[in-house]
Amino acid sequence: DADVTQTPRNRITKTGKRIMLECSQTKGHDRMYWYRQDPGLGLRLIYYSFDVKDINKGEISDGYSVSRQAQAKFSLSLESAIPNQTALYFCATSESDRGHAFFGQGTRLTVV
């Protein structure tokens, strides 16, 4: 089993719909992150959490919200999806601010 699991792996949704992407990890890491990747733009940080009671906005948080339900679970919500949120979304975890991040397999989201 993967250490960082994202569900769903692929999703097509309509404009205006609410959608949740889920991430769970078995690594026991405190830090969890959500990134989106668009062609030619690298990985951009949406939200991050350093523990269950800590939520922080990244550089592109508008239109997104997150919930850290437990140390192992970090979900990303699009309250009202729009086409320019079509992207590849990655969840990642890290042990500390010196450790490297481990990535999930990604969720390819298409908003039509």
Add this chain to the structure above:
Amino acid sequence: EDKVVQSPLSLVVHEGDTVTLNCSYEVTNFRSLLWYKQEKKAPTFLFMLTSSGIEKKSGRLSSILDKKELSSILNITATQTGDSAIYLCAVLTSGYALNFGKGTSLLVTP
């Protein structure tokens, strides 16, 4: 505003060539610089560099950090088609998450 800039953005080489990928950064409270390789989906970790001038090696890949020049290079010698991927540079700052560059897309042709 923290910045991580990679160059070139894309590169096409022939098998057997040696390539050098560049990463420069302007950040506050630098902790470490990381390199990742992304083939199909998830980025996979290559190197983490925290000290200037110490080369990290893994097979045909090597990387070094220059904290005076605020930059790092990733070298790949004797390239193979399996090296074709996007190479991502990221900088970790104190109390913050990884800040990624846009990546270098490398294509190695037979």
